[in-house]
Amino acid sequence: MNWDEAFADRYDEWSAGMTTDIAFYVELAGRADGPLVELAIGDGRVAIPVARATGEPVIGLDTSPRMLEQAMIRAAQAGVRLELREADMRDLQLDRPAALIYCPFRALLHLSTWADRRRVFERVATCLRPGGRFAWNAFVFDHHTAARLDGTRQLGPVPHAIRYSTGDNRIDLIRDDGAVSSMWWATKNEWLGLLDVAGLELEALHGGFTGEPFTEDSREYVFTARRPLDA
Numbered sequence: 001m002n003w004d005e006a007f008a009d010r011y012d013e014w015s016a017g018m019t020t021d022i023a024f025y026v027e028l029a030g031r032a033d034g035p036l037v038e039l040a041i042g043d044g045r046v047a048i049p050v051a052r053a054t055g056e057p058v059i060g061l062d063t064s065p066r067m068l069e070q071a072m073i074r075a076a077q078a079g080v081r082l083e084l085r086e087a088d089m090r091d092l093q094l095d096r097p098a099a100l101i102y103c104p105f106r107a108l109l110h111l112s113t114w115a116d117r118r119r120v121f122e123r124v125a126t127c128l129r130p131g132g133r134f135a136w137n138a139f140v141f142d143h144h145t146a147a148r149l150d151g152t153r154q155l156g157p158v159p160h161a162i163r164y165s166t167g168d169n170r171i172d173l174i175r176d177d178g179a180v181s182s183m184w185w186a187t188k189n190e191w192l193g194l195l196d197v198a199g200l201e202l203e204a205l206h207g208g209f210t211g212e213p214f215t216e217d218s219r220e221y222v223f224t225a226r227r228p229l230d231a
Contacts, residue, residue: 006179008066013157015045021104021137022046024209024222026053028135034099035059037127039089039120040107044071044082051080059083061092090119097129103136109183112170114190121198128227134200135224137209141169141185142219188214191223200225 007014022045029036029050038047041060048071051058060082062068068084075082089103090111101124111117124134143166150164163172173181188205195202203226207218214221 004179004181005064005066006175006177007181008064008070010158011043011067011070012045015042015105016157018045018105020209022049025102025104025135026050028102028133028224029054029056029058029100032099032133034129034132035094035096037061037092037094037098037101039092039101039103040105040110041071041082041084042067042105042107044074046102046104047071047082048075048078048080051075051082052078057081057083059085059094059098061085061087061089063088090116090123092120092123092127094127097132098127099129099132101128101132101134106138106183108136109138109185110181112182112184114194117186117194118197121194121200125198125200125227125231130227130229130231132227133203133224134226135222137220137222138191139185140219140221141187145219146171188221191221195225199228199231201228 025046026049030053036050036054036056037059039061041047041062047058047060060071063086065086068086071082071084108117111120128134146164146166149162153161159176161174163174169184171183192202203224205214206212206222207214208220209222
């Protein structure tokens, strides 16, 4: 996982612009009959509403001690229970098969290689019960956006520069203090290939969190997949 602990500071400002995903993941959790798991739980931005809506604890993994500390504090303030684990999603292990595993806020893009993502998808498939769901979202790379933003300095939510390395499928967010957060984008066919090698079945691909059809103009992948019932 690529993550600079400095980004844990003021994380609520970084994530403030992403709110529409919460209802999507809450709705999926409401249909799940069994354990709920969030990969890269961060400060609990999604997991806390999920736990509140379902009345069930959410098992949350993250490699960042600072983010897990924030999640613990926020969960206590909200009066919900999270089972927090400092762990790498590539090493996902569960005591009981999950009904839903989800990874919001484009966190799978912090995995730099196909092999890393394949390992996550295979672990997810192993840890899901038959019929269990895996859901995630990721941005769609757009050359026009990259050309417009590459090399620019953004004042919000936290002052930073943006660098695109199209040869490596990588975008770097570089804070003024030198902290760097990198993401590696993937195509639709690459995501579908990961499902195939992991033995998962595509249930839905939308272009947004309210069920919008995915088209060539979509800027977000919103995936839902399932482990086959006969797996």
